[in-house]
Amino acid sequence: MITGLAGYTQQQKTYQLKPQQSVINWTGSYTFLFSGHKGTVKFKEGTLFSNDGNITGGSFLIDMTTISNEEYLAGIGPVQHIRNPDFFDVNKFPEAKLVITSVQFFPRENRHKFLADLTIKGITKPIEFWPEIDEANNRINTKLKIDRTRWGITYNNKLKNDAISDAIAFDIVLQF
Template sequence: MNNKRYATYLILIIALFFFGCGGPVTGENETNTLASSISLHVGDKKYFMIYTKESVITWEGSSVHGKHDGYANISKGELMIENGQLTGGTVEIDMNTIEDKNYGRNNKLIKHLKDPDFFDVKRFPFSTIVITKVESIDGEHKKVTGNLTIKGITHPVTFSAIMEIKGGIVKANGKLVIDRTLWDVRYKSGKFFDNLKDQAISDSIEFQIKILAKK
């Protein structure tokens, strides 16, 4: 009788250990999946889907020794158009597609940009821009405000853009300059490290955003 009772307790302990260990792992996977994905309003006439083959993010960073520039692909997104005007939208950037203009993706610079010193792409494979406000400046020129999320950190940003809406197609080109340290990209930043001298890297990163969206 005691042996049976002991066996029952042992089974219960094993079961609790199994489910207790398994639970958090599953939850973490679900959180990562949700964090790296956006939902699109497919079928809603107000939304124009971003045509990723004709859309791209161009980046430029600099140091005392010169500049580096390259690309990152837009994985998916949408623009909300109401009464012929941009009123919202979401853009998702696949950080695994970062590449250097001259040397492609398989080089030391790109590998370094993907590691925790910079964008920690393994943990944060996607960045997003969510448009929250659009003001008309002059004709096709717009002032766009939104929330930019990089490495799981979100800050508001404002940038200028030129937009054209014709025959079910939206073309947009914008320029955004950010202070990378606000998104915890501090590697060789003069704000956080002393005596860098000629090893310092500029805190500013410039992005050129080219988008083509269709109904």
């Protein structure tokens, strides 16, 4: 059980991520259209740390070679294109990484704020997100958005790059 989330255990603990039961759902959209692309990316591994019943940090390795596109499964999406150097350059950067650097707990709201370093394409930038802790099921769910251009995720065609929203949305399930 992930404790600290309730806060009564007085010890240091490490929780191992269950990669097959964890997933990142991603959504990319167009700037001026009500459409876009959706898919998933899988985790390779991950750990979550707690001390005295409070989450203190964690580290997660993301397998970028597993990036999929729902439309591609239907035969119309650009899964190979998003793996190319224009976007995620998966051959050169087969992994992405998230390292939780700080956790702040707000007991009145029973909420956590995580600060983390996200590395994509060898570029590390700080991010912030507010996960939902499901203690009973040893699960963490969170949603966040990043500006893809901060990590060099750009299309080599100015007109087409401007047609793509800079935001990529993630809906993440971490199962321990």
